[in-house]
Amino acid sequence: MSEKQAPRGTRLDMGYLTGWQVLELGACTRCGACLKWCPTYTEAERDEITPLDKITTLRSFLLGQYTGPLGRLFGHRPPDDAGLARFATGVYDCTLCGRCQVVCPVGLRTRELWIAMREQLVALQRHPTLLDRLRETVRAHHNISGDPNEARTGWSVNLAQIPASLDRQRGVEVVYFLGCVAAFYPMVYSIPQAFAQIVEQAGVSWTTLGGEEWCCGFPLTIAGMGAEAEDLARHNVAAVREIGARTLVTACPSCYHTWRHEYPRLAGDLGFQVVHSVEFLRDLIRVGRLALRGFADPITYHDPCDLGRTSGIYDAPREIIRAIPGIQFTEMRDHGAYSLCCGGGGDVEMADAELAQAVGRRRLLQAQEAGAKVIVTACQQCKRTLLGAARREKIRIRTLDMSELVLEAMGS
Amino acid sequence: MDRLTIFWIIHLVFLGLFGLEMLVLLWVWLGARVPGLPRDASRGRKLAVISQRVLRGLFSRRLGTFVKALVLDGIVHRQLFHLSKRRWFAHSAVFWSFLALGLLSTITGVAVECLNPQPEHSLSPIVFPVHHPLIEALVDMDHPVMALLNEGLGLVLLLGLALAAWRRYFQRDPHLRTRGPDTAILVLLAIITSGGYVVEALRFLAQDVPPDRAIFAPLGHGLARLLGLLPLSQETWVGIHFWAFFAHFISVNLLLFYLPFSKFFHIVLSPLVVALNKAGR
Numbered sequence: 146m147s148e149k150q151a152p153r154g155t156r157l158d159m160g161y162l163t164g165w166q167v168l169e170l171g172a173c174t175r176c177g178a179c180l181k182w183c184p185t186y187t188e189a190e191r192d193e194i195t196p197l198d199k200i201t202t203l204r205s206f207l208l209g210q211y212t213g214p215l216g217r218l219f220g221h222r223p224p225d226d227a228g229l230a231r232f233a234t235g236v237y238d239c240t241l242c243g244r245c246q247v248v249c250p251v252g253l254r255t256r257e258l259w260i261a262m263r264e265q266l267v268a269l270q271r272h273p274t275l276l277d278r279l280r281e282t283v284r285a286h287h288n289i290s291g292d293p294n295e296a297r298t299g300w301s302v303n304l305a306q307i308p309a310s311l312d313r314q315r316g317v318e319v320v321y322f323l324g325c326v327a328a329f330y331p332m333v334y335s336i337p338q339a340f341a342q343i344v345e346q347a348g349v350s351w352t353t354l355g356g357e358e359w360c361c362g363f364p365l366t367i368a369g370m371g372a373e374a375e376d377l378a379r380h381n382v383a384a385v386r387e388i389g390a391r392t393l394v395t396a397c398p399s400c401y402h403t404w405r406h407e408y409p410r411l412a413g414d415l416g417f418q419v420v421h422s423v424e425f426l427r428d429l430i431r432v433g434r435l436a437l438r439g440f441a442d443p444i445t446y447h448d449p450c451d452l453g454r455t456s457g458i459y460d461a462p463r464e465i466i467r468a469i470p471g472i473q474f475t476e477m478r479d480h481g482a483y484s485l486c487c488g489g490g491g492d493v494e495m496a497d498a499e500l501a502q503a504v505g506r507r508r509l510l511q512a513q514e515a516g517a518k519v520i521v522t523a524c525q526q527c528k529r530t531l532l533g534a535a536r537r538e539k540i541r542i543r544t545l546d547m548s549e550l551v552l553e554a555m556g557s
Numbered sequence: 558m559d560r561l562t563i564f565w566i567i568h569l570v571f572l573g574l575f576g577l578e579m580l581v582l583l584w585v586w587l588g589a590r591v592p593g594l595p596r597d598a599s600r601g602r603k604l605a606v607i608s609q610r611v612l613r614g615l616f617s618r619r620l621g622t623f624v625k626a627l628v629l630d631g632i633v634h635r636q637l638f639h640l641s642k643r644r645w646f647a648h649s650a651v652f653w654s655f656l657a658l659g660l661l662s663t664i665t666g667v668a669v670e671c672l673n674p675q676p677e678h679s680l681s682p683i684v685f686p687v688h689h690p691l692i693e694a695l696v697d698m699d700h701p702v703m704a705l706l707n708e709g710l711g712l713v714l715l716l717g718l719a720l721a722a723w724r725r726y727f728q729r730d731p732h733l734r735t736r737g738p739d740t741a742i743l744v745l746l747a748i749i750t751s752g753g754y755v756v757e758a759l760r761f762l763a764q765d766v767p768p769d770r771a772i773f774a775p776l777g778h779g780l781a782r783l784l785g786l787l788p789l790s791q792e793t794w795v796g797i798h799f800w801a802f803f804a805h806f807i808s809v810n811l812l813l814f815y816l817p818f819s820k821f822f823h824i825v826l827s828p829l830v831v832a833l834n835k836a837g838r
Contacts, residue, residue: 159588160596164607165833167589172830174823175739176648177732178640197734201820208818211585215578219818220738250636251827252834 154269155224157210161265162258169253170204173197179245179255184486185238185493188503193235196245196255202232203262233271236262237496240504241367242486243454256455259491263369275495276368287359287377290329295356297323300334301341308345312355313388319344319351319425320390320417322381322404324397325360326525332532333525336396339548340422346555347434351394357384363399366407368492375411378403382412396422396548398452398524405456421452423461423523423547430468430551437554442543443473444550445517447508447531448484449524462523462547469554475515477508485511487522489530505534509542519543521550560799564806565670571810578817619836626835631828647724650717651746652824654710661706668695699766704773707753712776714750718743742821745812752805756798758784763798765791 159167179196180186186194193199206228208221222228236259243256266272282291300323301307310317321344327337344351359381362374381404385393393415395401404419420428429435446466452458459481466474479485488494488504509531512520520542522528531544545553587600594606614620629635634652638645673696674686694700722743724730757777760766762785771778789797816822 159585160590162589164586164589164591164603167586168826168830171822172826173820174827175734175820176637176644177730177734180732192734195734201736207585211588212581212818215581216818219815221818248640250634250640251823251831252630252636253830254834 153226153271155226155229156269157206157224157265158268159207159211161268162261166254166258166261167207169251169258170200170207172251173200173204173253174251175201176250178248178250182244182248182483184240184242184244184488184504184507185500188507189238189497189500191235191238193231194238195235196249199232199235199239199259199262200253202228202235206232229266229269229271232262233266233273234496236266237273237491238493238500239491240450240486240488240493240501241491242450244483244486247454247482260367260369260371263367264371265369267369272369273492273496276370276492279364279368279492279495280370280373283360283362283365283373283377287380288329289325289360289364292329294359297328297358298353298355300328300331300337303334304338304341306345308341308351310350310352311341312353313357314352315388317350317352317388317390319349319392319394320385320388321351321353322358322361322385322393322395322397322400323353324395324400324525325364326529327396328358330525330529333529333546336525336528336546336548339546339552340396343426343429343435343548343552343555347429349429349434352388352390354381354384354388359384361397361400361403362407363403364492366403367490374403374407378408378411382408382415386416391417392425393417393419394422394425395419396523396525396546398449398456398458399526402451402456421456421458421461421523423452423458423465426547426551427461427464427468430465435551435555437469437551438556439471440469440550440554442518443475443516444519444521444545445475445477445512445515446480447477447487447512447520447522447527448480449522449527450484450486450490452523453484454482462521465547465551466521469550472554475517477511477515477517479511487524487527487530488534489526494530501530502534502537505530506538506540509535509538509540512542513540517542519545519550521545521547523547560802563803567803567807568810571813575813575817578814582817614836623832623836627828627832630831630835643720644724647717647720650713651721652717654714654717655746655824658707658710658714661710665695665703668692672696698760699770699773701773704777708757708774708776711750711753714746718747718750722747738820741815742819745808745815749805749808749812752801752808754780756801756805757781759794759798759801762794763791 175197177197183195205221206224208216210223239259241256241259246253246255249255263272279289283289286292287294298312301311321340323337327333359377361381362377365371365373393404395404398421401419401421409415430437444466446462448459466472485508486504487508488501494501509520520531522531522544523546525546528544528546535542535544584600587603590596591598591603591606594603634645634648637648671684672687672692674688694703697703725733725735725739754776757774758780761771761777761781768778771781
């Protein structure tokens with residue numbers, strides 16, 4: 146029987162949660178501090194999306210299932226079809242932005258909890274069916290778009306000069322890991338194009354993995370299909386080791402998080418350092434290998450969730466911005482650890498595309514409120530989501546990735 | 558059988574049930590995954606590993622961070638303080654006075670049952686009779702300090718409950734979600750706390766406690782004076798007090814019984830979780 150045909154279950158398995166997470170379910174005070182910070186609840190106003198509802202529901206399910214009549218005496222019921230359907234909607238209508246974690250007075254590690262819930266739902270076949278397609282696509286093509294993986298360097302075709310070292314050049318210093326979005330979505334081709342031009346001008350010896358770059362596995366991990374990502378991890382690590390580079394740079398915060406925090410758990414010491422492009426560009430600026438001239442329009446900066454809250458990188462992008470002479474930079478109302486999500490995280494687009502767009506719209510309005518004509522980010526998925534929202538909602542604001550901002554500031 | 562003997566029989570039954578519930582929860586909890594162990598590891602193995610890790614943590618440098626976080630985040634709730642002073646006050650009023658009253662009751666129970674030189678009932682297992690003013694104060698319900706402490710803490714608890722109820726039912730804070738269990742806990746706590754004053758007033762009437770002693774429990778004393786206007790005999794007050802006492806006492810035990818399965822269990826878990834999260838699990 147294939148996975149799609151497997152019967153939907155209703156029996157939960159405690160093994161999807163760590164003992165710590167079970168304690169966290171009981172430690173939630175139901176104070177509601179998370180509600181006003183939840184980007185999808187703010188838009189949809191459905192209770193099942195709220196962090197406190199997800200936590201209360203799962204705790205009640207577990208007590209109802211595992212403690213029998215005792216649990217039922219106190220109103221806890223084991224999960225049933227309707228209850229699980231409602232629960233799954235809430236769990237998958239979450240961008241995994243992690244703002245609830247920042248504001249939780251108890252400091253619950255909610256993001257990890259939501260992913261554990263998704264793993265449980267996948268095991269019960271209660272996940273959105275589009276995620277099955279995503280899994281099949283990644284299995285078959287090693288990327289999320291379903292295009293032939295050899296086309297990963299397609300973005301370079303329009304460059305005035307295609308770098309000679311572009312595809313699997315051995316012995317270089319730096320491997321640039323594109324990520325599926327930058328490699329296969331033309332609306333953000335400009336990000337790797339900008340990065341390539343910058344590093345060429347800075348004289349960095351670099352390459353990409355070309356068709357040997359596989360999806361990092363992040364979309365599957367956050368979908369609750371983490372086990373599927375292990376082969377991808379092993380392949381990618383081996384491919385970079387084969388090049389012999391000392392540094393892996395990626396402009397995708399999700400890839401960065403996966404490389405930096407997940408891969409070492411699977412592959413041990415990687416043997417090379419992993420940095421995000423904002424750190425890499427900042428270091429090039431610090432040592433004077435990039436000369437910035439200026440940027441005319443007022444800008445604001447959008448902290449990508451996986452770069453900021455998940456990986457703790459807030460200062461590097463701001464250091465780059467402040468290094469641009471004469472730049473007019475204003476923070477948005479929600480920034481830093483409290484930054485609002487763009488709507489593009491957590492695979493919400495696959496579960497509820499309209500909801501993801503609504504979150505993106507709100508973020509763009511915050512940028513306009515800050516008086517910015519350009520919203521700069523450091524994530525190709527954020528750029529794609531914000532660009533899409535701006536087009537659909539007819540909001541006149543430019544969206545740039547940090548690499549593009551730097552290239553423009555260099556006057557190139 | 559005297560009143561306190563019945564009290565202890567009931568209380569021991571509920572304590573046994575509470576212990577049973579905690580064992581059930583422990584069994585369920587040990588079904589979860591323990592990082593570093595195979596998913597199918599036995600509960601015994603998990604318990605052994607967790608115990609080792611806890612002990613290792615207790616004797617590590619992180620203990621200082623843990624204690625600091627336990628005090629500042631788990632007990633003082635500084636994050637809530639920065640978020641909203643009013644919510645912090647309401648929460649702290651309930652949290653601290655509930656814990657203090659529970660602690661006071663436990664200490665009093667130990668003093669009455671184990672240290673009291675003059676046992677009050679047939680089951681009293683005097684272990685170590687102590688002649689000391691502190692023990693005398695603890696076993697004397699009308700001692701000024703004890704009376705003021707119990708009344709004062711009860712009032713703080715009631716104030717906290719009133720503020721919580723105001724936010725939940727009248728102000729209707731849009732960030733709160735009120736369900737049956739939320740109301741059940743508030744109602745149960747309110748019944749227990751306000752019931753304490755009623756029982757105190759009835760005791761003053763039943764035992765004919767002189768006003769110069771009763772005055773240290775001003776609320777109970779005032780209520781007793783009001784109830785004393787009713788044309789009832791001393792014997793009737795004794796009977797009413799007997800039943801009111803057990804109603805109050807059983808409601809306390811019901812809370813104990815409900816606690817592990819209620820949302821109120823966070824009072825036990827959240828200080829621990831917040832401290833360990835800050836100290837780094």
